[in-house]
Amino acid sequence: MIPIARPQIGEDEKQAVWAVLESGMLAQGPRVAEFEGKFAAYCGVRHAVATSSGTTALHVALLAHGLGPGDEVITTPFTFIASANTVRYVGATPVFADIDPLTFNICPEAVEAAVTERTKAIMPVHLFGLSCDMDALMDIAERHHLAIIEDACQAHGATFRGQRAGSFGIGCFSFYPTKNMTTAEGGMITTDDDAIAERARVIRQHGMRRRYYHDEVGYNFRMTDVHAAIGLAQLPRLESFNEARIANAAYLNAHLKGVITPTTPEGYRHVFHQYTVRVPGGRRDDVVTGLRERGVGCGVYYPVPVHRQRIYADVTCSCPEAERASEEVLSLPVHPGVKRADLGQIVKAVNELCGP
Ligand SMILES: Cc1ncc(COP(=O)(O)O)c(C=O)c1O
8 A cells, every 4th residue: 555644764764863862961952952953944944942732833833923712713624623623722712714726725804804893813724735825915914914824734836926934923833744744753843033933932832931930820741852963964865755655746746637627826835734636526535545446545634624523513613615625636656755656556546546
């Protein structure tokens, strides 16, 4: 079976982890600080604050903005549950704006329509490795005095008009093993805002500015040096990982038949965390079964939009495009471990099942 995801772990990662284990300093320490510096430079921002996961990065970013009960955060319903749940963690209310059917990303016009006097932030999610339309979203944020908390958990190295995802507002990344680079578990907040970075560091570490003096209730959301060591070995490989994903996606775009292949609008760099096609006509689930029978691993991200999840049953919103996408999407393997022969097998299987 060609897996839908496979982390690329080599000798550098193993040796880096071994060195940390040998050093006797395992928790947050010099490797985390080094990883933060290098990841900030990669994203083109002044600060990066490492966390234990992408979820805790989003949670800390929301807390660092002082968001809480009574505040609304506009986000997409077509995402992993963590985006909306973190808004709930801080007691604020997620408000869902529908997606653009071509890009699967939040639609700026829908965001504009969802703004109320309680709106405090927009959380765009750069889904599948494609940036949202940041010109339009930054313009809305500026006019309504809103913060932008980018869920860049799937977008390491994606760009919008040459600027890296995670550098527009406050960026939040995940290093879960399926992501374009990994630390096993881990996350990162990226920002040019000195005050937000400072707040994030304090919240991440039990609200502690001075050792064992606590002025507020914080959390243990730290990354360990073991995880940062993996990240330091992965970061120099990220561009080659992304290039491999882009090349694999281009091959599939050129050869797949009977499905709607992903769009990369002019001015965007899509890094294909997922290569997601649409299978219209209610045939998606049969195609999933057929692909697996033919040795092609695939995934459905996401079969139920967030506003249709039981835990969001109290939410009323109209997001027909997110609902349609949930019925039609299918993701195929393009990770760097996918070779030309695998691509041939994927194309043959999809075209047999969907082609004319
Ligand atoms: C869009 C999105 N947001 C948030 C997260 C949460 O990241 P993590 O799994 O590292 O907590 C993920 C990752 O799974 C994600 O894909």
